[in-house]
Amino acid sequence: MVNPRMRRLVGGLVAACGIVLSSFAVGLGGASAAPPGIPDQEDPPGDEAQTTSTVRMRERCIWYVDGVPASINLLPTGDDVAGVDGDGDPIGKVYDGSEYSLLVNLPELRAWNSGNESGGGAEFVEEHAFCTYFGAPSGIAITGTWSEGGFTATAADGGPDDNLDFDMTPENPLAMTIDKGTCRTPSQGPDSSAWQFGGGDFLADGESYLLTKDGVASARGGRLMEQPKGATTDRPANVPTGNDRCGVNLSVQVSIPEGGTPRFAGEAYTFSGPTFTTEIVIDSGGE
Numbered sequence: 001m002v003n004p005r006m007r008r009l010v011g012g013l014v015a016a017c018g019i020v021l022s023s024f025a026v027g028l029g030g031a032s033a034a035p036p037g038i039p040d041q042e043d044p045p046g047d048e049a050q051t052t053s054t055v056r057m058r059e060r061c062i063w064y065v066d067g068v069p070a071s072i073n074l075l076p077t078g079d080d081v082a083g084v085d086g087d088g089d090p091i092g093k094v095y096d097g098s099e100y101s102l103l104v105n106l107p108e109l110r111a112w113n114s115g116n117e118s119g120g121g122a123e124f125v126e127e128h129a130f131c132t133y134f135g136a137p138s139g140i141a142i143t144g145t146w147s148e149g150g151f152t153a154t155a156a157d158g159g160p161d162d163n164l165d166f167d168m169t170p171e172n173p174l175a176m177t178i179d180k181g182t183c184r185t186p187s188q189g190p191d192s193s194a195w196q197f198g199g200g201d202f203l204a205d206g207e208s209y210l211l212t213k214d215g216v217a218s219a220r221g222g223r224l225m226e227q228p229k230g231a232t233t234d235r236p237a238n239v240p241t242g243n244d245r246c247g248v249n250l251s252v253q254v255s256i257p258e259g260g261t262p263r264f265a266g267e268a269y270t271f272s273g274p275t276f277t278t279e280i281v282i283d284s285g286g287e
Helices: 004-031
Strands: 059-066 081-084 090-092 100-105 109-115 139-146 152-155 174-180 203-205 208-213 220-227 245-256 269-272 276-283
Touching: 059 139, 109 139, 109 220, 139 174, 208 220, 220 245
Parallel strands: none
Antiparallel strands: 059 109, 081 090, 100 245, 109 245, 139 220, 139 276, 152 269, 174 208, 174 245, 203 208
């Protein structure tokens, strides 16, 4: 038989233990809750970073041309030269009814490739501005054509004088000669050239090419020089003479026929003849 006092004691212990356990549970629950009145932390801001780089572009190679004839001033030559003027040009004897020969050697007509921004001056023919075609090289072709017609004479004061007008004939043609100058195509190897000359009415004459205009009824002309785009150096070396370049020297000759009788003897005469038209075509392979 359990002692009633012992039962009360045990029950009291149980009750006391129950109170302690209950208090412990309440304490744990209070530790997990945010203190009242303090807000939650907001997310920190991020950012967007743009990726950039500054890169300088190599100049693009393009073709330049100079020496295109704007006028052709024929001067006396051979036995018809009496001396030279202050510029070193020949001074002709007077026309006295004998055949009178005229000639001009034109400045070099030349083409070269160089940079599209800074390569246009004559100083860049050899010292080219470094450039590249970016894998799409272009070619160049230059042609020249003489118009139809002959020569008309005009006295300085008297005016036109058809007594001295003359036409070209097989015996007295207008002749143009092409002589090759300095030409190079580095893509073809050291000291190599892919430039082409002549064609049309310009026929091979030894190392030169010759056009003869022996009539007035039709125009005559042909190719002066050309480099196909397939041969052009895509990336010229960054050294002098590393670019493509070519020049031709043109000369023109004709004679005033013998037997002319001027209406205005003693005056200076101007003889005006056919026009020479130069055409330049860039072959980039586009439409």
